[in-house]
Amino acid sequence: MKGTNLGEFEELVLLTIAALLNEAYSVAICDELSNHTGRSVKLGVVHAVLNRLEEKGLVKSELGEATKARGGKRKRFYEVTMLGKTALLNAKSLRDQLWARIPSPAWKKM
Amino acid sequence: MKEKRRHHPPSWAQRFIEWYCKPELAEDLTGDLHECFERNLHTIGALRAKLIYIIDAFxxxxxxxxxKSIFTNLFxxxxxxxxxxxxxxxNTMRHKLFSSINIFGLAICMTVGLLLIAFLLDLRSYDRFNKNGERIYRITNIITSNKEQSGKFATTSLKAGKLIREKVSGIEEVAIMRNNFSGDGRVGDNILPIKGYWAEPSLFRIFTFPMVSGNSETALKDPYSIVLTETAAKKLFGSQPAIGKTIQLDSLAYQVTGIMKDVPFFSHINFEALVSLSTVEQMNKNDQNFAAWTNMWSNSVYLMPSEKADIDAIRSQLSNIAAAENLADENTKIELEMLPLYDIVVGENLRQSEGGPGFSGPHISPVVLWILGGLAFVVILSACFNYTNLSIARAMRRMKEIGLRKAIGAGKGQVRLQFLAESVMISLIALLLSLLLFFVLRPMLINLAPDLQRMxxxxxTPVMIAAFILFAVIVxxxxxxxxxxxxxxINPASAFGNASPVKMFRHLTLRRAMVVIQYTVTLIFITTTAIGYVQYKNILAxxxxxxxxxxxxxxMLNNKPDAMLKELSEMPEVVATSRSLITTGVGNAWGGNMKYKDSHDSVLVMTNHIDENYLPLHNYKLIAGGNFVARPINAESTSEVIVNxxxxxxFNIAGNNPRNAIGEQIVLNxxxxxxxGVMRDFHYGKVENLIGPVAYTYWTPEDRAIISVKIQSSDMHATLASIESIWKKIDPAHSFVASFYDQEIENAYSEFSAMIKIIGFLSFLAISIASMGLFGMVVYSTETRLKExxxxxxxxxxxxxxxxxxSRGFLVLLSVSALIALPVTYLFFQIMVLPNFPYHTPVQVTELFVGLLAxxxxxLLMIGAQTLKAAKSNPIRALKSE
Structure with a gap:
């Protein structure tokens, strides 16, 4: 089924949301990603991914309090859903399994 | 704090987002953008922050x-x-006269647009077949001799190419190409003239010329290897495989090392064969001048910088090389520039010696394109004016329809859309018609000048059709x-009420202005054609x-002229014959470096090699001294020169006194x-060039020859035929290349004649459109005034x-146009055009008024016929119905 698999960027965004906890809104996610990955992440791309994640039910969002800083516009805060959490854990365990399968002597020779 | 407040994101962009965006997303989206905007305000300034905001909004x-509703609205x-x-x-069917004026007018003008679009698209497709086209450059040489700019040349020296390869970093490939490889390929009994270039293997790495057989890496490596195009190979070898075979070219044998696909039509270089550059290097081993820095007349160098190369760095390395080399000769400075491949065909005019790569290839300067585009735009606009004018004039008849539409709820936007839809529909119908005209006119345009056929x-193409449709919609x-x-x-209430005709004529000024503009344009076109034609005739004469x-x-191509001369001298129609290296006065040039006493003061002079019969045959005026006396047999033993x-x-030779100059010595090459001898000044170049220094030396048998034959005959055709039969005896392999001097001069100015034909054609269109428009207006105004x-x-x-x-009103409009158009045209020629021709004749009054009269x-005929019809009609008929 489409939607159960996470793309690489989707996974990063999802992890960032989880890491930012209560401060996860688009610009913050964008900054965090830029800082950690070292590549310039475009706001538009993050927006599109957030929207897609929400459609898949991996995150949910609600509008926060209005502040002066953003021209009086409210922020939309994101939160990882249970489904999102499962998807992340699945992704991680899949990787761990694969890592475990690499025979270490062969790995070191490379 | 206050300073920061001053800047806000552009409100229209914000509104734009709010307009298209889903309401639930709009708030946080604009918020996000606002946040980014404020951040950018600090880091990169207000202007760029706003720009980024706008870009993001889109x-x-x-x-x-x-x-979703935006899409639904559209539906x-x-x-x-x-x-x-x-x-x-x-509506179109009901008003057949007006509709056909509109459709025909638009169709005719759109044809011009279609031709121009097709032309531009063709030019744009030049050299695009090269996969690496974007990063290919050709070296341009700017040579300055004695601090006078002696010109920008598309060619450069072999040395420049080699130095670039050795010293410049950031370049992936360099390919040197040398002109003028030509000869008669002989395979068995099969003889075929072959033309092409000397080239290096790297050429295949720069340009996308796929090989059919042979190895592109090695094909042009060894001396005496030749790569043929498929067509050339077929001509020489028929259906047999050509690779590995030898071709006898003159006295040398070349081995075919590769067969390549034919050069695409849209390539700025075109050839049948490539011969390894090492061949020509071997041939000229002992010529020191061959690889000299200043010998820059017959090689082109193409570069391909590596993908991420810094072009500016390469440029500065080039100028360093040039600066180092220029130290050797302080009178001649050569600068190297890089010309992007895609700017070769449509780009700056560069000088080239005869036969250079792309010499015969297509070239057009952007100015010409802008002028053509401007002219086409004006004509198209004129047809649009007709439409606008007639539609508004007939507004009364459609008032009720609009009123009704508005009364049952149509908004302004919908009425606007309706009329735009109507005009787009008409222009699409016109497009069909103009496509037909396009096919009719296309061969005429292509055959307008020989250059166009090659260009x-x-x-x-599908792109072209899409462009046509887009164009029709825009029109x-x-x-x-x-x-x-x-x-x-339109206000629905007044549409149903007694719409006062006075109100309808509110837009009279606008319509009058349009008629005036149309006629001004027409008159400018026509007088330009007239003046241009007269000037062109003057140039020819x-x-x-x-x-x-x-x-x-x-x-004579590669033949020795002696046999031909002997045969010719036996013909009774031939008055005199002479030999020369090139034909002057048609834009050809052969240069040399001249010095006088001061060995540091050298200047580029134009030269020709001629025999003793040349000057009398062409009636050159010698003002001092005499003709050549010595008959040197090679260039080394030449000792005499005739100068202008x-x-x-x-050089201020002998105090500028021709008599005393005889016997003075100069150094040429x-x-x-x-x-x-000293000749009176004459036009060595074309008429638009200033007369410069010229020196003629004696023609020696090692030069190529052009035989000039002075003919006195009552039947030129027969004479020409018998001369051609002599040629056939002497050289059966090649076709007879000869033309009358007057004809050659006419060909040299063919671009002018093409330009005049184009403007003439446009003025014909302009006058038909303006006349149609005027006709419509006259019909309309007489119709409405029938009762009066x-x-x-x-x-x-x-x-x-x-x-x-x-007719009074129309006559006033026409005179206003004449008053604007004539001075404008006159000044345009006097200030803009004719100063480029130092030897022009002034514009005459007659040329100005011929167009106006026409x-x-x-x-007048049109106005007269219509008004006469109205004036002659029986008043009872118009008055009895109410």
């Missing part, structure tokens, strides 16, 4: 942000389009814009300083020569009186 226009309008098409169709095909919108605005403003009548120039007055002036005319007639007005009354005559 970037967020995505499928998931856009409201509801689409539903109405059916109704618009229906009413427009009915464009104008074949329909439709342009034409329908003003009527749409006008109709959308220009006294070049030597005679060209009845002189046939025969290009400019040479004396340039490193050889000491004695001046034995009838009453006047009943009251006793005469026909002459009525005609004057009806336009006036046509306009």
């Amino acid at each position: 970037k967020f226009f995505r499928s998931y942000t856009v409201r 509801t309008n689409n539903n109405m389009i059916g109704s618009y098409v229906k009413t427009s169709g009915r 464009v095909k104008l074949d329909l 439709g919108v342009l034409a329908g814009f003003l009527p749409a605005v006008f109709f959308s403003k 220009f006294d070049l300083g030597f005679s060209t009548t009845n002189i046939l120039n025969i290009n 007055e400019e040479v004396l002036k340039r 490193g050889r000491k020569l004695t001046i034995i 005319i009838s009453i006047r007639k009943v009251m006793g007005a005469g026909i002459g009186n009525l005609i004057f009354l009806l 336009v006036l005559l046509i306009a």
Whole structure:
């Protein structure tokens, strides 16, 4: 089924949301990603991914309090859903399994 | 804090987002952008922050942000389009005269647009077949001799190419190409003239010329290897495989090491064969001048910087190389520039010596394209004016329709859309018609000048068709814009009430202005054609300083001229014959470096090699000294030179006195020569060039020859045929290349004649469109004033009186146009065009007024015929119905 698999960027965004906890809104996610990955992440791309994640039910969002800083516009805060959490854990365990399968002597020779 | 507040994101962009975006997403999206904006305000300044905001506003226009209702709105309008098409169709059918004026006018003008679009698209497709086209450059040489700019050349020296390869970093490939490889390929009994270039293996790595067989890496490596195009291989070897075989070229044998696909039509270089550059290097091993820095007349160097190379760094390395090399000769400075591949065909005019790569290849300067585009735009605009004008003039008849539409709920926007749809529809119908015209005119345009045949095909491509349709829509919108605005403003109440005709004529000024503009444009076109034609005729009849009548120039190709001369001298029609290296006065040039006493003062002079019969045959005027006496057999033993007055002036030889200059010595191309004659100044180049220093030396048998034959015959055709039969005896392999001097001069100015034909054609279009428009206006105004005319007639007005009354308004408009157009054209020629031609004749009054008379005559005929019809009609008929 489409939607159960996470793309690489989707996974990063999802992890960032989880890491930012209560401060996860688009610009913050964008900054965090830029800082950690070292590549310039475009706001538009993050927006599109957030929207897609929400459609898949991996995150949910609600509008926060209005502040002066953003021209009086409210922020939309994101939160990882249970489904999102499962998807992340699945992704991680899949990787761990694969890592475990690499025979270490062969790995070191490379 | 206050300072920061001053800057806000552009409000229209914000509104734009709020308009298209889903309401639930809009708030946080604009918030985000606002946050980014404020951040950018600090880091990169207000202007760029705003720009980024705007760009982002458009970037967020995505499928998931856009409201569904925006799409639905478009669809509801689409539903109405059916109704618009229906009413427009009915309207078109009801007013057949006006509709056909509109459609024909638009169609004719759009044909011009279509031709131009096709032309531009063809030019744009040049060299695009190269996969690495974007990063290919050709070296341009700017040579300055004695601090005078001696010109930009498309060619450069072999040395420059080699130095670039050795010293410049950041370059992936360099390919040197040398001109003028030509000869008769002989395979068995099969003889075929082959033309091409000397080239290096790297050429195949730069340009995308796929090989059919052979290895592109090694094919051009060894001396005496040749790569043929498929067509050339087929001609020489028939269906047999050519690879590995030898071709006998003159006395040398070349091995075919590769067969490549034919060079695409849209390539700026074209050839049948490539021969390894190492061949020509081996041949010229002992010539020190061959690889000299200043020997830059017959090589082109192409570069391909590596993908991420810093072009500016390469440029500065090039200028370093040039600076180092220029130290050797302080009188000649050569600078190296890089010209992007895609700017070769449409780009700056560069000088080239005869036969260089792309010498015969296509080239057009952007200025010409802008001029053509401007002219086409003006003509198209003129047709749009017709549409606008007639639509608004007929507004009264459609008032009720608009009123009704508005009364049952149509908004301004919908009425506007309706009229735009109508005009787009008409322009699409016109497109069909103009496509037909396009096919009719296409061969005519291509055959306008030989250069055009080599330059464009104008074949329909999908891109072209898309461009045509887009163009038609734009024309439709342009034409329908003003009527749409006008109709959308109609107030339904006044549309149903007694709409006062006075109100309808509010837009009279606008319409009058349009007629005036149309006629001004038409008059400018026509007078330009007239003046241009007269100037062109003057150029052809220009006294070049030597005679060209009845002189046939025969290009001997590679044959020795002696046998031909002998045969020719036996013909009774031949008055005289002479030999020369090149034909002057048609734009050809052969240069040399001249010095006088001061060995540091050298100047580029134009030269030709001629025999003793050349000057008398062409009636050159010698003002001092005499003809060549010595008969040197090779260039080394040449000792005499005949110069023109400019040479004396340039070097101040013998105090500028021709008599005393005889016997003086000058150095030409490193050889000491004695001046034995001084010619009166004449036009060595084309008429637009200033006369410069020229030196003629003796023609020696090692030069190529052009035989000039002065003919006196009552039957030129027969004479020409018998000369051709002599040629056939001497050289059966090659076709006879000869043309009359006058014809060659005419060909040299073919671009002018093409330009005049194009402007002439445009002025024909402009006048037909303006006339059609005027015709429509006259028909309309006489129709609406029929009652008035009838009453006047009943009251006793005469026909002459009525005609004057009806046509007075139009005559005033025409005179206003004439008053604008004539001075504008006159000044345009005096200030802009003619100063480029130092030897022009001034513009005459007659040329200015011929066009005006023609336009006036046509306009008067039309106005007269219509008003006469109205004036002659029986007043009872118009008056009895109410």
